[in-house]
Amino acid sequence: MKALTYLADSDEGRFLINEIYNRELQVQFNDQMKAGFNITDQVLHWDPKRGLTIVDKDGNPGAISPALVLAHELYHWFYNMPGDGVLEEELATAYEGRIARDLGEPIRPQYNSFYDRNPDPRVYDSTASGTKEGGWRAVKNGQIEAGPEYDPDVKLITNSKWEKDDPENPQSIDSYRRNRDREL
Numbered sequence: 001m002k003a004l005t006y007l008a009d010s011d012e013g014r015f016l017i018n019e020i021y022n023r024e025l026q027v028q029f030n031d032q033m034k035a036g037f038n039i040t041d042q043v044l045h046w047d048p049k050r051g052l053t054i055v056d057k058d059g060n061p062g063a064i065s066p067a068l069v070l071a072h073e074l075y076h077w078f079y080n081m082p083g084d085g086v087l088e089e090e091l092a093t094a095y096e097g098r099i100a101r102d103l104g105e106p107i108r109p110q111y112n113s114f115y116d117r118n119p120d121p122r123v124y125d126s127t128a129s130g131t132k133e134g135g136w137r138a139v140k141n142g143q144i145e146a147g148p149e150y151d152p153d154v155k156l157i158t159n160s161k162w163e164k165d166d167p168e169n170p171q172s173i174d175s176y177r178r179n180r181d182r183e184l
């Protein structure tokens with residue numbers, strides 16, 4: 001799986017990837033923007049096309065890759081930690097951040113460092129991440145590639161349409177929230 005190969009490029013990531021081969025892991029794939037580890041049935045839920053909007057320590061918006069979201073959930077799985085505890089989330093987020101640093105993705109300093117004005121992106125490639133300055137990038141055939149190929153319909157990092165709430169604009173964040181609420 002491409003996401004695992006990508007994560008294994010990070011020492012921190014490789015640590016948990018190796019554990020997948022040592023222990024049983026059940027992953028339920030979805031296309032509903034759902035990610036989480038269910039401690040009751042031990043199933044990890046993951047949408048390979050869902051990135052996550054974050055804001056870094058300097059306040060810059062960015063999006064982490066679906067692969068990095070998977071790493072976060074793998075941390076919950078490995079330590080069998082529910083996703084609703086504050087400490088557990090900060091630990092999982094810190095782990096995610098160390099991999100982000102290794103792989104050059106934007107870093108979410110705290111669990112709640114979401115960029116509220118941007119929707120979570122849907123990306124073609126599970127390794128795609130983005131920053132406002134750097135645009136979108138993903139790993140393709142082992143190489144870092146950048147460009148709109150990894151930005152199917154979001155343009156959330158660079159397009160100012162997301163910066164303003166505009167009820168007249170069907171693409172506005174309000175519209176997005178309505179749609180999201182319906183989807184989820």
Ligand SMILES: [Zn+2]
Nearest residue numbers: 072083089092
């Ligand atoms: Zn979590």
